[in-house]
Amino acid sequence: AQSVTQLDSQVPVFEEAPVELRCNYSSSVSVYLFWYVQYPNQGLQLLLKYLSGSTLVKGINGFEAEFNKSQTSFHLRKPSVHISDTAEYFCAVIISGGYNKLIFGAGTRLAVHP
Amino acid sequence: DTGVSQDPRHKITKRGQNVTFRCDPISEHNRLYWYRQTLGQGPEFLTYFQNEAQLEKSRLLSDRFSAERPKGSFSTLEIQRTEQGDSAMYLCASSLEGSNSPLHFGNGTRLTVT
Numbered sequence: 001a002q003s004v005t006q007l008d009s010q011v012p013v014f015e016e017a018p019v020e021l022r023c024n025y026s027s028s029v030s031v032y033l034f035w036y037v038q039y040p041n042q043g044l045q046l047l048l049k050y051l052s053g054s055t056l057v058k059g060i061n062g063f064e065a066e067f068n069k070s071q072t073s074f075h076l077r078k079p080s081v082h083i084s085d086t087a088e089y090f091c092a093v094i095i096s097g098g099y100n101k102l103i104f105g106a107g108t109r110l111a112v113h114p
Numbered sequence: 115d116t117g118v119s120q121d122p123r124h125k126i127t128k129r130g131q132n133v134t135f136r137c138d139p140i141s142e143h144n145r146l147y148w149y150r151q152t153l154g155q156g157p158e159f160l161t162y163f164q165n166e167a168q169l170e171k172s173r174l175l176s177d178r179f180s181a182e183r184p185k186g187s188f189s190t191l192e193i194q195r196t197e198q199g200d201s202a203m204y205l206c207a208s209s210l211e212g213s214n215s216p217l218h219f220g221n222g223t224r225l226t227v228t
Contacts, residue, residue, distance in 0.1 A: 004156075032214050043118070043205055043219035044157070051214045090156050100145065100213050101170070104156030 002027040004091050006105035014113050015083055021076040021108045023091030031093040033074040034102065035065055038088040047089075050074060061085070086112045116140070118220035120206050126226045127196055134192045135223045139208030146189050147217060148181055149205040150174065157205055163189060164211075196227045 007022040025031060032051050036044040048059025055067040065076045074091060091105040119138040127133050139146050144165050149157035160179070162170045165186035175181075178196075183189040193200055203224050207217040 006156075009154075034216065036219075041221075041224070043120075043221045044207075045219070046216050049214075049216055092156075094213055100209055100215055100217060101147070101159055101162060102149075102157075102207075102217055103159070106154070106156050 002031065002093055002095060002103050004093055004103055004105035006089075006091055006108045008108050009106065010109045010111065012111045012113060013081055016080045018079050019077065019081050019085075019110065021089050021091075021110065023074045023076065023105060025072050025074065025091070025093050027072075027093065027095070029095055031095055032100075033065075033067060034092045034094070035059065035063070035074075035076050036090045036092060036104075037061075038090065038107075040087075044090065047076070081110070081112050083112050083114060085110060118206055118208055118218050120204075120220035120223050122223055123221065124224045124226075126228065129196060129198060129227055131196055132192065132194045133196060133225065134190055135204055135206075135225075137189045137191070137206030137208075137220060139188070139206070140218055141187075143208035143210055143218070144186065145209045145211060145215075146183055147207045147209075148189070148191050149207065151203040151205055151222070152201075160191075160204075193225075196225075198227045201225055201227045 034049045035047040050067045058064045092102045146163045148160040151157040163183040178194045203222045205222045207219045209215045
């Protein structure tokens with residue numbers, strides 16, 4: 001069975017500092033990987049996705065993520081965060097070749113302080 | 115692209131009452147998903163439709179829950195005899211076919227059972 005582990009439930013950071021949100025997955029088959037962001041009282045918005053090809057994926061709002069197959073990781077990074085990046089971030093996987101049933105991690109709360 | 119629309123945004127009900135939520139997916143999307151999200155957790159898969167056919171139901175979906183997508187367009191999720199444990203955010207998402215097609219989420223319906 002597939003699972004996703006987000007290693008940090010909360011990440012506090014000061015504005016303009018870099019940030020990394022960690023995600024590890026387990027799967028015996030190939031997967032597609034996603035990061036979603038959720039602002040308070042809203043649904044989830046796709047930040048970026050890894051399907052194949054280059055392991056460094058760039059997304060919206062200056063975020064990027066790197067797929068590391070040997071470490072089964074897909075960590076999310078941003079070189080300089082803004083107050084507006086404060087939100088909940090979810091890592092998710094889909095089994096490649098199946099239908100797109102997303103399996104989510106528990107989420108990481110990013111809190112950006114001035 | 116008008117996005118995925120969910121109605122109502124908030125629902126407060128008393129234990130034992132029935133509730134029904136509606137989801138209108140993006141018009142050209144033939145796949146529709148329901149997820150449930152409780153506080154501090156990632157979304158959990160409930161059920162999935164391809165057109166009007168309900169192809170998978172999670173074990174989380176007890177017999178008090180029923181979902182329909184009668185014409186392959188909008189979908190409804192009904193909860194009968196609500197319990198306090200049903201309090202959660204119910205998220206709807208839609209996608210095109212293809213396991214690498216990202217899911218587009220609505221803003222959710224927040225259910226509070228008193």
